Amino acid sequence: xxxxxxxxxxxxxxxxxxxxxxxxxxxxxxxxxxxxxxxxxxxxxxxxxxxxxxxxxxxxxxxxxxxxxxxxxxxxxxxxxxxxxxxxxxxxxxxxxxxxxxxxxxxxxxxxxxxxxxxxxxxxxxxxxxxxxxxxxxxxxxxxxxxxxxxxxxxxxxxxxxxxxxxxxxxxxxxxxxxxxxxxxxxxxxxxxxxxxxxxxxxxxxxxxxxxxxxxxxxxxxxxxxxxxxxxxxxxxxxxxxxxxxxxxxxxxxxxxxxxxxxxxxxxxxxxxxxxxxxxxxxxxxxxxxxxxxxxxxxxxxxxxxxxxxxxxxxxxxx
Amino acid sequence: xxxxxxxxxxxxxxxxxxxxxxxxxxxxxxxxxxxxxxxxxxxxxxxxxxxxxxxxxxxxxxxxxxxxxxxxxxxxxxxxxxxxxxxxxxxxxxxxxxxxxxxxxxxxxxxxxxxxxxxxxxxxxxxxxxxxxxxxxxxxxxxxxxxxxxxxxxxxxxxxxxxxxxxxxxxxxxxxxxxxxxxxxxxxxxxxxxxxxxxxxxxxxxxxxxxxxxxxxxxxxxxxxxxxxxxxxxxxxxxxxxxxxxxxxxxxxxxxxxxxxxxxxxxxxxxxxxxxxxxxxx
Numbered sequence: 001x002x003x004x005x006x007x008x009x010x011x012x013x014x015x016x017x018x019x020x021x022x023x024x025x026x027x028x029x030x031x032x033x034x035x036x037x038x039x040x041x042x043x044x045x046x047x048x049x050x051x052x053x054x055x056x057x058x059x060x061x062x063x064x065x066x067x068x069x070x071x072x073x074x075x076x077x078x079x080x081x082x083x084x085x086x087x088x089x090x091x092x093x094x095x096x097x098x099x100x101x102x103x104x105x106x107x108x109x110x111x112x113x114x115x116x117x118x119x120x121x122x123x124x125x126x127x128x129x130x131x132x133x134x135x136x137x138x139x140x141x142x143x144x145x146x147x148x149x150x151x152x153x154x155x156x157x158x159x160x161x162x163x164x165x166x167x168x169x170x171x172x173x174x175x176x177x178x179x180x181x182x183x184x185x186x187x188x189x190x191x192x193x194x195x196x197x198x199x200x201x202x203x204x205x206x207x208x209x210x211x212x213x214x215x216x217x218x219x220x221x222x223x224x225x226x227x228x229x230x231x232x233x234x235x236x237x238x239x240x241x242x243x244x245x246x247x248x249x250x251x252x253x254x255x256x257x258x259x260x261x262x263x264x265x266x267x268x269x270x271x272x273x274x275x276x277x278x279x280x281x282x283x284x285x286x287x288x289x290x291x292x293x294x295x296x297x298x299x300x301x302x303x304x305x306x307x308x309x310x311x312x313x314x315x316x317x318x319x
Numbered sequence: 320x321x322x323x324x325x326x327x328x329x330x331x332x333x334x335x336x337x338x339x340x341x342x343x344x345x346x347x348x349x350x351x352x353x354x355x356x357x358x359x360x361x362x363x364x365x366x367x368x369x370x371x372x373x374x375x376x377x378x379x380x381x382x383x384x385x386x387x388x389x390x391x392x393x394x395x396x397x398x399x400x401x402x403x404x405x406x407x408x409x410x411x412x413x414x415x416x417x418x419x420x421x422x423x424x425x426x427x428x429x430x431x432x433x434x435x436x437x438x439x440x441x442x443x444x445x446x447x448x449x450x451x452x453x454x455x456x457x458x459x460x461x462x463x464x465x466x467x468x469x470x471x472x473x474x475x476x477x478x479x480x481x482x483x484x485x486x487x488x489x490x491x492x493x494x495x496x497x498x499x500x501x502x503x504x505x506x507x508x509x510x511x512x513x514x515x516x517x518x519x520x521x522x523x524x525x526x527x528x529x530x531x532x533x534x535x536x537x538x539x540x541x542x543x544x545x546x547x548x549x550x551x552x553x554x555x556x557x558x559x560x561x562x563x564x565x566x567x568x569x570x571x572x573x574x575x576x577x578x579x580x581x582x583x584x585x586x587x588x589x590x591x592x593x594x595x596x597x598x599x600x601x
Contacts, residue, residue, distance in 0.1 A: 015498025016415055022407030023424040026468055030427040033434065033442045040445050091341025099335055108342060110590060115349045117586045119526025121553045122575045125560045126352050129359075129568070170348045177345070201331035223433075230435025232529040237561065257437045257529070264441070265533040280441040287433045295429070 041278035058243040065275040072245035073253035078228035081168035089173045093180035116174035124237035127167045132158035154250040159240035162249040167234045176224035183216035219297035226290035232257040360576025363569035385541050386550040396460025401467035409475025432469035440530035456549035459535025463524040474516025478509040515592040522585030528553035
C-alpha cells in the first residue's frame with residue numbers, strides 16, 4: 001500500500017485528523033438522530049409495543065395511540081403518487097437522454113429542475129387554492145355509477161387522498177427523472193449503437209438501454225418513493241388530516257409526517273410526545289432502508305462491466 | 320413471431336411521442352404554479368409587506384417584515400453551523416480516499432440528505448428545545464444547518480474531484496504535505512464551485528417549513544433575539560394559508576412570491592455559475 005505510507009508524514013496526519021473530526025460530526029448527527037428518537041419514544045414502545053402500528057384509534061385526549069391510519073395514508077398516497085409520477089419521470093429521462101435535440105436539452109433539464117427547487121410550502125399553498133377546488137369539481141363531474149364505487153365514494157370536499165397524491169407526484173417527478181437521467185447516462189453507448197446497427201427502431205434501441213439500466217432505474221424510483229413518504233407540508237395542507245384509513249381516494253386521510261407537523265407543537269402529555277416521536281423514528285428507519293436499497297441497486301448497475309445480451313430485440317418482443 | 324417494419328416504426332414513434340408528452344405533462348404544473356404565484360402574489364405585494372409587522376385578525380394590511388428578517392437570521396445561523404462541517408467533511412471524503420471511514424461519511428451524508436425534514440425538526444426539538452423549555456431562533460438555525468450539511472459535503476466532494484490530479488501531484492512533488500497541497504492548491508481551484516454549492520444549499524433550506532414548526536416556532540412581533548421564538552417566511556405562509564381569512568390568504572400568496580423569487584434566483588445564478596465552471600474544467 002504505497003498510498004498509505006505516503007500519508008504518514010506529520011502534516012498529513014494532522015490533515016487527516018482535522019478534516020476527519022468534522023466528518024465525524026456528520027456521522028454523529030446521523031447516529032444521534034437514531035439514538036435520540038429511539039430514547040424519546042421508549043414510553044410508547046414499552047406501553048404499546050407492536051400494537052402501536054396496528055391500533056386504529058388515535059385519541060390524544062384519552063391517551064390511546066394507534067398509528068395504523070397514518071401508515072395507511074402515507075403508503076396509499078405515496079404509492080398512488082409513484083404510480084402517477086414514475087411513467088412521467090421515465091418519459092422525461094428517456095426524452096432528455098435519448099431523443100432530445102442538443103439545443104433543447106439544457107433548458108428542458110433546467111426547467112424540470114426548477115420544479116424541484118420550488119419550496120414544499122408553495123406547492124401546498126397552490127394545492128389548497130387551485131388543486132383542491134379542481135379535484136372537487138372533478139369528483140362532482142364523475143357519473144353517479146362511478147361515484148358509488150368504494151374507491152371513489154365520499155362527499156366532494158376536495159381535501160383528500162387524491163389531492164395529496166397529485167401534489168406528491170408533481171414533487172417527485174423532477175427528482176426521479178434527474179436520477180434516472182444520471183443512470184441512463186451511465187449506460188455504455190455501445191449498447192444502443194449495437195441495437196441500432198442491428199436494425200432496431202429508436203424505441204427498440206431505447207429498450208435495450210432501459211434493460212441494461214433496469215436496476216439503476218428501480219433505484220431512482222425507490223429514491224422517489226423515499227421523498228414521497230417523508231414529504232410533510234404540501235401533504236398536510238391538502239390531505240384533510242383525518243386519522244381514519246379508507247379505500248376511497250376521495251376520503252380525507254392523514255400521513256405520518258403530517259400528524260407530527262400538526263400535533264407536535266401542541267403535544268402536552270409525555271405519552272403523546274413519545275407517540276409522535278415513535279412515528280418519526282419509523283420514518284427515519286424507512287429512509288435508511290430506502291437509501292441502502294437504492295444505493296445497492298444503482299451501484300450494482302454502474303459496476304456491471306460484463307455486457308449482457310438483452311432479449312432479442314426486433315422479433316417477438318417488439319409487438 | 321415477426322412484427323412488420325411498419326408496425327415497429329409505428330410503435331417506436333408512439334413511444335417517443337409519449338416521452339414528449341411526459342415532458343409537457345411535467346411542465347404544466349410548473350407553469351401553473353408560477354402563474355398563480357406571480358399573478359396572485361404580485362397583486363398582494365406592496366411596500367408595507369416588506370416594512371410592517373403582521374396586523375391582528377380583522378385589520379387589513381400589515382406585512383411580514385419580521386418574518387423576512389427571521390428567515391435571514393435562521394438561514395445565516397444554519398450556514399454558520401453547516402459550512403465548516405460540510406466543507407471539511409467534503410474535503411475528507413475527496414482527499415482521504417483509501418480510508419473506510421470515508422465511505423461511512425459518504426453514506427451518512429446521503430442518508431442525512433434523505434431524512435425527512437420533519438424528522439430533523441423532531442431531533443432538534445429533543446436536543447435543543449426541550450432542555451431549555453423554549454423555542455429559539457438558534458434551534459431553528461441548527462435544524463436548517465443539519466439539512467444543509469449533506470448538500471455542502473457532496474458538492475464540495477464532487478468539485479474537488481473535478482480539479483485535475485496533476486495540480487495535486489505537482490504540489491506534492493514540490494514537497495508540500497497532503498494538507499498543504501489540498502488547502503493551498505486544490506481547494507482554491509474549486510472554491511467558486513463550492514461557494515455556488517453553498518448558495519444552492521441556502522436556497523433549498525430557505526424554503527423549508529417543517530423543521531421550523533417546533534424549533535424556531537413563530538413570532539408575531541419584531542424579534543431578532545437568538546434565544547426567543549422567531550418568525551420565518553415559510554411558517555408565516557403556512558399559518559396564513561391554513562387560516563380562514565381572505566386578507567391572510569392574500570398575504571400568504573405575497574409571501575410565496577417572495578420565497579419563490581429568492582429560491583429561483585439563487586438556483587438560476589448557481590446554475591449559470593456551475594455551467595461556467597464546467598466549461599472551464601472541460
